[in-house]
Amino acid sequence: MRTIKSFLIGIITFINIAVILFIGFGTLTVINSPRIIIKYRPFKRSLHKFSNLIGDLTVKSLAISIQFLHQKRWEFIIENEVSMDEWYLATSNHASWGDVFCVLAATNFKAPLFKIFMKKDLWWLPPVFLANVTLNMPFVNRHSKQQLEKNPNLRKLDYQNTIASCKRFERQPTTIFSFAEGTRNNPKKHAEQNSPYKNLLAPKIGGIALGLSAVPKIDYLLDFTIVYKSKKRSFWDFCIGDLSDVKVFVKKLRIPESLKRRDYLNDPSYRTEFRDWLDNVWVEKDKLIDSVNF
Secondary structure (H helix, E strand, C coil): CHHHHHHHHHHHHHHHHHHHHHHHHHHHHHHHHHHHCCCCHHHHHHHHHHHHHHHHHHHHHHHHHHHHHHCCCCEEEECCCCCCCCCEEEEECCCCCCHHHHHHHHCCCCCCCEEECEEHHHCCCHHHHHHHHHHCCCEECCCCHHHHHHCCHHHHHHHHHHHHHHHHHHHCCCEEECCCCCCCCCHHHHHHHCCCCCCCCCCCCHHHHHHHHHCCCCCEEEEEEEEECCCCCCHHHHHCCCCCCEEEEEEEEECCHHHCCCCCCCCHHHHHHHHHHHHHHHHHHHHHHHHCCC
């Protein structure tokens, strides 16, 4: 009986997510259509603000409906006050397909809508493509070491493209978000990487360091730590509610002045200092995960 019930909840949750995203992105597509012919900058800024509102309402709808279907409340623990009027850099540990829903919901209507770095090779997925077009969420390339060794110019080109994409975020308060681990953590990846952290993969600094270089108005890092009661991690596990016992911790950390307004690509000392700082953040995150009880 429980299996049948879980299956039905999973199907309903999946349909619910699809319908809400369809309505949200459909609305965004319609209201952003005038951008094709109207290039007036104040109009585009107003449209961007309205698009962010639609995005926030879509997140709110997803969070409320998923928690209602699963009959469980996600627990958000925010240590410091956050504001819709500030610029933020944000990152989180990454363990499940459900992570993005949790982090978006945690600061929904508390901090500016996330601008998430998305893998360019996923552009063909409708939600990813529409997020890029209507919400200005930037694409980033993920190159292997072999590709970069073969063509070092790829790193410079990616850097320039990312900086250009992020410059528009200076116009109004924004939260630039990237999963620093770069991929979902699981035992196999953890072992292959020989991670120095018990519960985490080692963070990659490229995405968030680039975001900081591109937007000098950013003063704080929002550090999200997601802890699930269950050891399950698939998207289907999320849909059937097995990941709904979750705690999301949010720390607002001031970014050292020594790390701001510097060139990530051409300054090796900056990369070293940024990595040292983020490693310290990861040490505290690892300890926090160990301390959480349900």
